[in-house]
Amino acid sequence: MNNYKDTPELKARMNSPLMERIVELKENFYTEAEKYDYAPAGFADAMDNFDRVLELTGSVCDEVIAPNAEAVDREGSHCSGGRVQYSAGTARNLKVMHQAGMSGFGLPRQYGGLNMPVTVFSAVCEMISRADASFQNVWGLQSCADTINEFGSPEQREKYLRMASEGATMSMDLTEPDAGSDLQSVMLKATEDPENGCWRLNGVKRFITNGDSDIHLVLARSEEGTSDGRGLSLFIYDKRDGGVNVRRIEDTMGIHGSPTCELVFNNAKAELCGERRLGLIKYVMSLMNGARLGIATQSVGIQDAAWREAVEYAAERRQFGRPIDTFPAVYQMLAVMKAKIEASRSLLYETSRYVDIYKSLDAIAKTRTLTAEERQESRRYSRLADALTPIAKGMTSEFANQNTYDSIQIHGGSGFMRDYACERLYRDARITSIYEGTTQLQVVAALRYVTGGVYSRFVKDMLVTLPDSAARQAISDMVARLDEMTAHVTDQKETEVNDFCGRRLMESAAYCVMCTLLLRDSVETPGLFDKSLKVFLDYSRSQVDGHYSVVMTWTAQSMDYYRQSLPYSRV
Ligand SMILES: Cc1cc2nc3c(=O)[nH]c(=O)nc-3n(C[C@H](O)[C@H](O)[C@H](O)COP(=O)(O)OP(=O)(O)OC[C@H]3O[C@@H](n4cnc5c(N)ncnc54)[C@H](O)[C@@H]3O)c2cc1C
The missing domain is CATH 2.40.110.10 (Butyryl-CoA Dehydrogenase, subunit A, domain 2)
Known part of the structure; x- marks a missing residue:
């Protein structure tokens, strides 16, 4: 078993056509190879290297991190004399990851880092989270180093990034x-x-x-x-x-x-x-965007782990003389879980790719003036990454909660017992929709892009590049409903109405975006995502139709019923 090799859906996401541009920018048009003999000399070389690193991570996950996870959960960390001691398993995981040469993963080679793209970092974080979500927090928070890289002085970069590359947490x-x-x-x-x-x-x-x-x-x-x-x-x-x-x-x-x-x-x-x-208004905003993408990777890893546990259990457990995965109620749940994972991955890796492009261009801009086209490219991807990040964090974390809930449901009473991993996954998933900004705060961040028509345009622009199909038509219909809902809400010109409808608008926009990206992925890799696309489209249509049916009837007065449902008066 290897976390990477057993997931062709993850590997497919590494082979996006945008990767060629990402690698060329990240390697500063392959001039890095002139300075560092271990830097890739071309695209194929870089992709080979990513594949090797991901395979190595996959084996560390399967041989070390996952087998440690239960003991880590039982032991937890210890505190004495103002200092923390990790559980034995976490300490061992950190040591093994460092020995495998994974420290300083995304940092420039100049500071001892590996200069890996965010897209590959996201894949590593997803795999680690599938093995043990808690370890991802200890290892992956190295993304704080990106903030020092971006905004620190040359001396701070030299000192702290080097420390991070040598394994500092x-x-x-x-x-x-x-x-x-x-x-x-x-x-x-x-x-x-x-x-x-x-x-x-x-x-x-x-x-x-x-x-x-x-x-x-x-x-x-x-x-x-x-x-x-x-x-x-x-x-x-x-x-x-x-x-x-x-x-x-x-x-x-x-x-x-x-x-x-x-x-x-x-x-x-x-x-x-x-x-x-500028601490909050510039640096923390940037830091949080990176960290939110990190929680999206953690959420996808947990979702995948929960689904695998459920599939295995449902195949073995028999009731009424047959395996439970032959009951429509059960195989439907399993299919929806899998569809949520693939839709989450499509959004997570698209966002990661956009971050890669604009951040690499930002890094190049420190060494020379960008051309007008490059500046435009950087602005475009930076805006898109800012718009996609809150929906990626918001949706994948809610799906992590839903998938772990369903995983327990499929295990029946056994799922309530600590003997099964789904119980730990359920507890681990709960925090993903709270930290790095609750889902409600992701809605606040996404809402201006909904009302500004950013997601709707994004979907329409991508749909015209895809071949005609029933799926494309279904997404066009959904986005038309999103436009109608958005107009209905913004026409009322009341901030509180916007906020009141915010969650439904954000989710509707996110379903349109996720379906479009999953459709695009299924066109790029025929056969791999077709079933998940169909299932996710059904699921999304039912959600968007539900939101549409209430939002279109809502006015400022509707909010009164909700406000007055408080057991006390706020007036
Ligand atoms: C396990 C764990 C690890 C954490 N790690 C870190 C860390 O490393 N670094 C760090 O700095 N912090 C960390 N946090 C803190 C975390 O980011 C906060 O808990 C989180 O942002 C929510 O803040 P709060 O707990 O104060 O809740 P509150 O802000 O009090 O929110 C309570 C409720 O009100 C809602 N709410 C609040 N404001 C609004 C609004 N404007 N619109 C709509 N709804 C709203 C929230 O959605 C939530 O439902 C961690 C928390 C936990 C539990």
């Missing part, structure tokens, strides 16, 4: 007791210490994944007297300097291998990353 310290979804309320205080040429951090952060990591990115209030996002800056804290202790590890429902920490900052020495006041 990272954390992202944003949340505080009174600042969760609303990060503008962050109050952890940053004060300049001119005598020592540094900053000092004081305060508390909570719910920090891997909070005893080697390098922290910390959002803090640097501008005294401010209370909004413009008074916040981003800082780098190096654990070797001391000043941050773990007060406790939270007793979480799932992802036990990933320590969720409460941190106390006591005059901790830190350096400013980038410019003052």
Whole structure:
């Protein structure tokens, strides 16, 4: 067994026609090969290398990470004297991944990294999450390093990226007791210490994944007297300097291998990353987009694991004298689970490819002036990536919850027992629709693209490039309904009506986008996705029709019934 080799659907996503452009940009038109003898000299060489790395990851997942997962879940992490000790399995996973040469995965070669595209990184994260979702948090949060790469000074890049390539772990310290979804309320205080040429951090952060990591990115209030996002800056804290202790590890429902920490900052020495006041409005926004894509990979990995558990169980379990997978209720559930996985992958890898293109162009722009066409290309893909990221995070995480729920359902009473992996997967999945911005916050982020017609145009532009088919017609009909719903809502010119209908609009747009991408994938790789496409289209049509039937009847007055359903008055 190998997580990669047993998933042709994943391999197919690595062979997208856009990969040629991605690799050429990532390798700066193959000039990297002149400086590093291990850099690929051409496209075929690069693709061979990706294949080898993914196969290696697949075997590490199957031979080390997955077999450790249950013990990791039972043991969890430990905290004593303000420091965290990982469970034995997590510590071993980290060691093996580092020994396999996987540290600094996406970082430039100049800092000891592997310079791998985001698309390949997403595939690795998906495989790791299928094996043990909690380990993905400890290993994959290395994407914090991308923020230092983008916005740090040359000295910070040299110091911290090298550390990351040598296996240092990272954390992202944003949340505080009174600042969760609303990060503008962050109050952890940053004060300049001119005598020592540094900053000092004081305060508390909570719910920090891997909070005893080697390098922290910390959002803090640097501008005294401010209370909004413009008074916040981003800082780098190096654990070797001391000043941050773990007060406790939270007793979480799932992802036990990933320590969720409460941190106390006591005059901790830190350096400013980038410019003052841009901490939240620029750097954290960029950091969160990367992290949200990371949660989408985690969600897809969990979905896949849950589906495999369910398929295996349903084939073996017999009731009424026959295997349960012969009952329409059961095989329908299994088919919908699989269709959700493939639709999620289509969206996840499309988004990853767009991120690759604009980020690689951004990196090239640091070395020379981009041509007018390149600037246009960068803008186009950057906008599309920004639009697709919230729906990728929102939908894949909700599907992770649904697929793990269905996996337990297919296991019947046995699924409620800790003996079966589906019980752990169900607990692990629950956080995916909460952290890195809840689904409700993904709706807020996506809504302006819905009302601006971005998703609708995206779908229509892609559909005209695809051959005529019943599926294409069905998606055209769905997008027409999306347009009608959007017009009905925006015509009312009331922000609260927009927000009230937001979830239904966002989901409808996401179903149109996901069906289109899955159709495109099934055209590019004939035979592999046809069944999932048909099933996902049925599922999507029923969802969009349902949303359409209520949204088209809703007006500002409809909200009163909902508001008045509160057991108390807000007026
Ligand atoms: C296991 C775990 C790991 C985490 N790891 C990290 C980490 O590494 N770094 C970090 O900084 N944080 C981390 N977090 C924090 C996480 O990102 C927050 O918990 C999350 O963003 C939600 O914030 P909150 O818990 O304060 O909920 P709240 O913001 O209080 O939200 C409560 C409810 O209100 C809804 N809501 C709030 N505002 C709106 C709005 N404007 N519109 C609609 N609905 C709204 C939410 O959707 C939610 O349903 C982690 C949390 C957990 C549980």
